[in-house]
Amino acid sequence: MRLKRDQSLVFWLFLAPVLFAFAMVIVVPFILGSFYSFTDWSSNARVSGGPHFVGIANYLNSFADPSFVYSFIITTAYTVANMAAINLLAFALALLVTSKLRFRNFYRAGFFVPNLIGGLILGYIWQFIFNNAVPTLGSLLGLSSWALPENLLLARSGSALVAIVIAGTWQYAGYIMVIYVAAIENVPIELHEAAQIDGAGPWRRMRAITLPMVSQAFTITMFLTLVNSFKQFDVNISLTSGGPSTMFLDKPIFGTELLAMNIFNTAFISNRLAEGQARAVIFFVVLAVASTLQVRSNKRKEIEL
Amino acid sequence: MRTRRSGLILLEVLALGLFLLFVFPFFIVLINSAKGAFEVTDRPMALPGDWGRLFANAARIWTSENIQYQSSFVSSVVITAGSLFLLSLLSAQAAWALVRTKTRTSSAFFLVFVAAMVVPFQIVMFPLLTWFRTVTELTGIPLLRNYSGILLAYVGFGLSQSIFMYHGFIKSIPLELEEAALIDGCKRHEIFYLIISPILRPIHATVLVLNGIWIWNDYLLPVLVLGKGNRVMTIPLAISNFAGAYVKQWDLIMTAILMAMVPVIVFFLFAQKSIIKGMVAGSIK
Numbered sequence: 061m062r063l064k065r066d067q068s069l070v071f072w073l074f075l076a077p078v079l080f081a082f083a084m085v086i087v088v089p090f091i092l093g094s095f096y097s098f099t100d101w102s103s104n105a106r107v108s109g110g111p112h113f114v115g116i117a118n119y120l121n122s123f124a125d126p127s128f129v130y131s132f133i134i135t136t137a138y139t140v141a142n143m144a145a146i147n148l149l150a151f152a153l154a155l156l157v158t159s160k161l162r163f164r165n166f167y168r169a170g171f172f173v174p175n176l177i178g179g180l181i182l183g184y185i186w187q188f189i190f191n192n193a194v195p196t197l198g199s200l201l202g203l204s205s206w207a208l209p210e211n212l213l214l215a216r217s218g219s220a221l222v223a224i225v226i227a228g229t230w231q232y233a234g235y236i237m238v239i240y241v242a243a244i245e246n247v248p249i250e251l252h253e254a255a256q257i258d259g260a261g262p263w264r265r266m267r268a269i270t271l272p273m274v275s276q277a278f279t280i281t282m283f284l285t286l287v288n289s290f291k292q293f294d295v296n297i298s299l300t301s302g303g304p305s306t307m308f309l310d311k312p313i314f315g316t317e318l319l320a321m322n323i324f325n326t327a328f329i330s331n332r333l334a335e336g337q338a339r340a341v342i343f344f345v346v347l348a349v350a351s352t353l354q355v356r357s358n359k360r361k362e363i364e365l
Numbered sequence: 366m367r368t369r370r371s372g373l374i375l376l377e378v379l380a381l382g383l384f385l386l387f388v389f390p391f392f393i394v395l396i397n398s399a400k401g402a403f404e405v406t407d408r409p410m411a412l413p414g415d416w417g418r419l420f421a422n423a424a425r426i427w428t429s430e431n432i433q434y435q436s437s438f439v440s441s442v443v444i445t446a447g448s449l450f451l452l453s454l455l456s457a458q459a460a461w462a463l464v465r466t467k468t469r470t471s472s473a474f475f476l477v478f479v480a481a482m483v484v485p486f487q488i489v490m491f492p493l494l495t496w497f498r499t500v501t502e503l504t505g506i507p508l509l510r511n512y513s514g515i516l517l518a519y520v521g522f523g524l525s526q527s528i529f530m531y532h533g534f535i536k537s538i539p540l541e542l543e544e545a546a547l548i549d550g551c552k553r554h555e556i557f558y559l560i561i562s563p564i565l566r567p568i569h570a571t572v573l574v575l576n577g578i579w580i581w582n583d584y585l586l587p588v589l590v591l592g593k594g595n596r597v598m599t600i601p602l603a604i605s606n607f608a609g610a611y612v613k614q615w616d617l618i619m620t621a622i623l624m625a626m627v628p629v630i631v632f633f634l635f636a637q638k639s640i641i642k643g644m645v646a647g648s649i650k
Contacts, residue, residue, distance in 0.1 A: 067466065070553045074462035075474065077455045078524050085521030086481055089489035089496055096492055156380045160373065163380075169637060170384045173391075176629045176640075178582025180601045181622050184608045185390050188615060192409040193393055200410065230387070235644060242645050291485060294584050298605065323487055324585075337491050344488045351483070 097341045101334040111334070118338035126309040128339060131322040135290065138221055138318060142289040145229045146236055147281055153233060154240035168241070172234035179231060183298025186227040190214050214299075217306040217315025224316060227295050232288060236281045243277035244270060279358035286354055290347055293320035319343055391626075398422060398620040405616040422620035434621065436596075437603035443512065444587075444599060445580045448519035453572050456524050457565055460531030461557050465543070475532065481525045490589055493518070497590070508590075512597060515590045519580055527572050530646070534568040535561065574636075574643035581629065600625050 097118055099111035122128050157168040174182065190213045198206020205211055213223045247270060255265050296302070302314035302321055317325065323343060327336030397405050399413035399422070413419075426434050463475050497508040508514030543556050551559065584601040591597050593606055604625060608618045633640055 067553055071462045071466045074458040078459040081517055081521040085493060085518050086489060089492040092492035093488055161377055161380050167380050167384045170387050176578055176633055177626055178601050180584040180605055181625055185394055189393055192406060196410045238641050238645050320487055327491055333491055340487045344485055
C-alpha cells in the first residue's frame with residue numbers, strides 16, 4: 061500500500077512541471093484564442109475586463125479581404141510546388157548518395173547542411189544571390205539582360221514565389237533525402253540480387269523493388285513537406301518580406317505574402333488582432349484536414365504498392 | 366561493361382554538379398564576408414581582394430553597439446542551453462512516469478500530449494502574449510521580454526515531441542531492472558535518476574539535437590516573446606534587425622551571417638552521425 065501511494069506521489073511530482081508548462085503555453089492560449097476569434101479583441105486587451113462577442117464577423121471579414129483570399133491561393137500553389145520540388149530532388153539525391161559514388165558520404169553531408177541553417181538567415185543569403193550575384197553572373201556570361209531591374213527574380217510576384225520555392229527546396233531537400241536514404245538502405249540486398257539474376261535492369265528494379273519498399277517513407281516525407289511548406293514564414297520574411305506588391309480583385313496587396321505572414325501582418329501591421337486570430341484558426345483547420353487527407357491517401361497507396 | 370562504366374562517370378559528374386550547386390550559397394557568403402561596402406555590390410562573384418578584411422568585418426560586428434551581436438550570442442547560448450536542459454530533464458521524467466504508471470489518467474495525459482503535436486504555433490501565438498502579460502500583472506513575474514518567459518515557452522512547445530520520443534524508448538527498457546532495484550531498497554524517484562537516466566543517453570542525444578537546431582534557429586517565437594530591440598535578443602533577431610534595415614550593408618550582413626553559421630557547421634562536422642540519425646529518428650516517430 062505504501063508502495064502504491066509512493067508511486068502516485070512520484071507520478072504527480074514528475075508530471076507537474078510539464079503539465080504546468082503545457083497549460084501555460086498551449087492549453088490556456090488555445091482556449092483563449094478560439095474564444096477571442098469570435099470577439100473584438102484588440103492588442104491592448106487583457107484577459108479580464110474582456111473583449112465583446114461579435115459572432116463570426118472576424119471569419120466573414122477574413123474571407124471578404126482580398127489579401128487573405130490571395131494569400132490562400134498562393135500558399136496552396138507554393139505548397140504544391142514546394143512539395144513536388146523537394147521530394148523529386150530529395151529522392152534523386154538519395155539515389156545518388158546510396159549508389160557507388162566515390163565521395164558519397166561527402167556529398168551527403170553537403171546536401172544536408174543547409175537544413176541546419178535557420179530559414180531567416182538563408183532567406184537573406186538568397187536575397188543577395190538573386191539581387192546581386194545572379195545579375196553579375198549574367199554579365200559574366202554575356203547575358204546583360206539578367207541585370208535589368210525588371211528581370212530580377214524578386215521583381216515580380218510570380219517569379220518571387222518561385223524564388224521562395226528555390227530557397228525552401230535548398231533548405232529542406234537534404235533533410236528529406238536522409239529519410240529516403242534510411243528507407244533505401246533498409247531494402248534487403250537479396251531482393252536486388254535475385255531480380256538481377258532474373259534479368260531485371262536498374263530501371264525495372266527501381267520500379268518493382270525500390271519504390272514499393274520505400275512507400276512508407278513517402279507518407280512521412282509528404283506529410284513533413286506539406287506541413288513545413290504550408291507554415292513557411294522565416295524565408296518569406298527575409299527573402300521577400302511579402303513584396304513586391306500586386307493587384308488582386310482591384311485592391312493593391314502584397315504579392316508573396318504566404319498565410320503565416322498574412323496572419324502575422326493582420327494582427328501586428330493592420331492591428332486587427334481578433335481577425336488575425338480567426339485566420340489562425342482557419343489556418344489550423346485547413347492544415348489539419350489537408351494533412352489528414354494526405355496521410356490517409358498515402359497509406360492507401362502504400363498497400364497498393 | 367563499358368556502358369556501365371560511363372554511366373557511373375556520368376553519375377559522378379551529376380553528383381558533383383549538384384554538390385557544387387548546394388554549397389554555392391555558402392561560398393557566396395564566405396567570399397563576400399571579406400569585402401568592403403563597394404566591393405560587395407560591385408563584384409559579388411569575385412574572390413575578395415584581401416582576405417584579411419574578413420577579420421576586420423568580424424571584429425566590427427562583434428563590437429558594434431548597433432548590431433548587439435555579442436550580447437545576442439550570449440543570449441542565444443543561454444536560451445538554447447537552458448531550454449535544452451529543462452526540456453530533456455522534465456520530458457524524460459514525465460515520460461518515465463507515464464510509461465510506468467498504468468492508469469487511465471496516465472494514458473489520457475499521453476494522448477493529449479501526442480495530439481498537441483499537430484497544433485501549429487500560429488493558433489496560440491497571439492493569445493500567448495496577452496496571457497503572459499496578464500500573468501505578469503497578476504503575479505509580478507516578468508514573462509515577456511525576459512528569459513523566464515521564453516524558457517517556459519520552449520519547454521511548453523517542445524515537450525510533446527520530446528515526451529513522445531522518450532516514451533517510445535523507455536517502453537523498451539525491461540521492467541525487471543526497476544523491480545530488482547526496488548527490492549534492493551531503492552526509492553521510486555531514485556530509480557529514475559540512478560537506473561533509468563543513464564540508459565537514456567542515446568535518446569537524450571536525439572532529443573537535444575532536434576530541439577537544439579529548432580531553438581537556435583527559431584525566429585517567430587523570440588520575435589513575439591522577446592520583441593525587437595530588446596536587451597535580450599537571439600542571433601536571428603539581431604540579424605533581422607540589422608539586415609531588415611532599409612539601407613543594406615551587404616558586406617556586414619554577409620559577415621554576420623557567416624558568424625551565425627560557423628558554430629552550427631562546426632558542431633555538425635563533429636557530430637554529423639548523431640545529428641543525421643537524430644533528425645531521421647525525429648521524423649519517423
